[in-house]
Amino acid sequence: MIANRAEPSMTETSSVWGTADVSSGKGASDENFPVGSLLISKALRPHVHAYYAYARVIDDIADCETLTPEEKLARLNAMEDVLLGKREAITRQDSMSAAVLRASLTRTGVPFETATDLIIAFRDDARGVEYKTWDDLLRYCKYSANPVGRFLIQLHRESLNAFPASDALCTSLQILNHLQDCQGDLIRLKRCYLPSDMLALAGASQEDILAGRTSPRLRRVFNTLLDGVDDLNRQASTLPSHIKDRRFRMECAAIVELAKRLTLRLRREDPLAGRVALKRTDAMHAALAALRGWS
The missing domain is CATH 1.10.600.10 (Farnesyl Diphosphate Synthase)
Known part of the structure; x- marks a missing residue:
């Protein structure tokens, strides 16, 4: 379980977004459709950004050309553990983005399955299904x-x-x-x-x-x-x-x-x-x- 410590705040998502140590080379400019557009209410926008930051990280892990399939799976599993509170976040973008999203989902009551289900797909990508x-x-x-x-x-x-x-x-x-x-x-x-x-x-x-x-x-x-x-x-x-x-x-x-x-x-x-x-x-x-x- 996560030790007694403060969860990362929602305002940390912008710095988390910008410090990836794996990258697929994709960014917001590669999206066809708006990500957290101005039509989303200001109150909800930080939660949307937290979700997309997490989703981008796990996508980058699955698409990283320098990681082996085993390394990708290990990183994805670690993301899930942090998200579910099974281990403490460390200062790496993947675990920190999962911790930020954990705080968001806990606050809003949105089911954790909306985040853990994504990992099922990216595990398939890592395995080359x-x-x-x-x-x-x-x-x-x-x-x-x-x-x-x-x-x-x-x-x-x-x-x-x-x-x-x-x-x-x-x-x-x-x-x-x-x-x-x-x-x-x-x-x-x-x-x-x-x-x-x-x-x-x-x-x-x-x-x-x-x-x-x-x-x-x-x-x-x-x-x-x-x-x-x-x-x-x-x-x-x-x-x-x-x-x-x-x-x-x-x-x-x-x-x-x-x-x-x-x-x-x-x-x-x-x-x-x-x-x-x-x-x-x-x-x-x-x-x-x-x-x-x-x-």
């Missing part, structure tokens, strides 16, 4: 993405009836990110999230992902995945109707719109030829969706 089917990919998203939405819903004390639509949105966002980064993930991390049965059915392989442009057979795989994402986006469209807090409802409406816009871009553009990213016009459509969410 293969995703053979769509269902395998959905299981990964259940732990890697869906807890984020559930954290925000419970932090805002919204109805748990919002969970299905939130899960659909978070899974959509995760799969879209996998499609954007499929080549980089394979080259840098030797990791492929495209289901192997879809690749085989289309006559494609991981070698196609390493090409400079998307082949017709790989485009069939992308389109099949995007068909699934379209279904998820339709489910996600009901999310704002479940949210009572106006500012949070606007945030949800904007992100649902951005997910739909990015899905369209990935239909039309080639993620192997360059990163498919949201544009200013997409942001304008999202802003209009947010305004509609105010009512």
Whole structure:
């Protein structure tokens, strides 16, 4: 158990964020969607920042190219122990960010599963788990993405009836990110999230992902995945109707719109030829969706 000592304060999160000793090279500029945007109330924003700081650290651990799988698992297990109060935090970013989040979750009453579930997914990343089917990919998203939405819903004390639509949105966002980064993930991390049965059915392989442009057979795989994402986006469209807090409802409406816009871009553009990213016009459509969410 943690010894009798003061928990790290919520104000420590900014310094914790900036002192990583492992890094995936990713930052806020790599996010498609707003992280702790100004639509989140000022009172809740420190808790959102604490959660994202913790999530970034465990993501960096899983993606670190200089750690062995065994070292990654040891660090992730240590993060979980600190988060659950099974060991004392030490002055390293990973354990300190877990301790800060522990203080936040204790204060707000948001379930610890919203944080520990993420570690399940990142353990899979550390082990190099293969995703053979769509269902395998959905299981990964259940732990890697869906807890984020559930954290925000419970932090805002919204109805748990919002969970299905939130899960659909978070899974959509995760799969879209996998499609954007499929080549980089394979080259840098030797990791492929495209289901192997879809690749085989289309006559494609991981070698196609390493090409400079998307082949017709790989485009069939992308389109099949995007068909699934379209279904998820339709489910996600009901999310704002479940949210009572106006500012949070606007945030949800904007992100649902951005997910739909990015899905369209990935239909039309080639993620192997360059990163498919949201544009200013997409942001304008999202802003209009947010305004509609105010009512």
